[in-house]
Each structure stands twice: as C-alpha cells, then as structure tokens.
Amino acid sequence: MKNTTTFFIAFVFFTFLKVQGAHEFHVGGSKGWVIPPSNDTDHYNEWASHNRFNINDTLHFAYKKDSVVVVTKEEHEKCKSSNPIFFADNGDTSFELNRSGFFYFISGVSSHCERGLKMIVKVLEVENAHQTANQTSTPTTSEAASVLKMDSDTLSQTLMIVGIIAMFT
Numbered sequence: 001m002k003n004t005t006t007f008f009i010a011f012v013f014f015t016f017l018k019v020q021g022a023h024e025f026h027v028g029g030s031k032g033w034v035i036p037p038s039n040d041t042d043h044y045n046e047w048a049s050h051n052r053f054n055i056n057d058t059l060h061f062a063y064k065k066d067s068v069v070v071v072t073k074e075e076h077e078k079c080k081s082s083n084p085i086f087f088a089d090n091g092d093t094s095f096e097l098n099r100s101g102f103f104y105f106i107s108g109v110s111s112h113c114e115r116g117l118k119m120i121v122k123v124l125e126v127e128n129a130h131q132t133a134n135q136t137s138t139p140t141t142s143e144a145a146s147v148l149k150m151d152s153d154t155l156s157q158t159l160m161i162v163g164i165i166a167m168f169t
Helices: 002-016 043-049 073-078 111-116 126-134 143-146 152-168
Strands: 024-025 058-062 068-071 086-088 090-095 100-108 118-124
Touching: 043 118, 068 090, 073 100, 086 090
Parallel strands: 024 058
Antiparallel strands: 058 090, 068 086, 068 100, 100 118
C-alpha cells in the first residue's frame, strides 16, 4: 500500500511539474517564409504577436529563392541592410533567440521585404514571462506549473530522491 501511495504522489508531482524547455516555432506556419498576400504587410508581425517567445526558443524559416536577415530596427524600417547581424539563404534556416528584447527580420530581397516579408519578434525576459503568467485572473494548471523551472540535473536529482523514497516506504 505504501508503494502505491508513493507512486501516486510521485505521479501527481510530475504531472504538475512542467520542465521549461526551448520551443521551435515554424515561422508563418505551414506556408513558411513567403511573400504574404497583397495588402497584408503585417502578416508576419500578426503571426509573431500570437506567439510567446522566450530565451533559447528557435525560429525555423522554410523558404525558396529568398533569405533571412537579422538587422537593426532602422534597417528593418528601410528594408535594407549593408551590415546584417545574421544572414542565411539555404532555404531551411533555424535561428536561436539567445537574449530578451526585440529581433528584426527581413527578407534579403528588398522588393520582398517591401511587400511584407519582414517581422519583429519580442523575446520576453524571464521575470516578464512569470509576471505574464501570474496576471491572468484564473491561471490554468500549465500556467501555474510553468513558473517552476528545472534544468536536467535538478530533474535527475529529483527523480533519484523520489526513487529512493519509494524504495524505503
């Protein structure tokens, strides 16, 4: 009976525990990084606004005959970059969001950028991510659990402790 109780407690604990890991976002969904429909120059900013980006998340860009360029705010507004922060044109690009703040993406083809193939992504600071989760009137279980973060070492140690407790009960 004690083993069943210990198992149940461990099961409940790990059911509510959410290990915060990095997520991969597919930019533009199934269509990918393509020129948006005419008169929809905010298409990618709309897509980005419906997602919540954290440090270490990855953006995956799928495209053909184009490129992905990370630029400054000023270069984003002009759809031009003489000195990009990041450039890729292999058609299958992943970009890690390695800090909080804003990232500015444009197509390396200026006419594509001018037609709306550009995007601004805001990466939340760790404190802001917790505040955002806590500001909802009725947090869900996953939102409440997301406040608790564990790295793989801490998770391994926790599992080992639960196992040892289970052996002695």
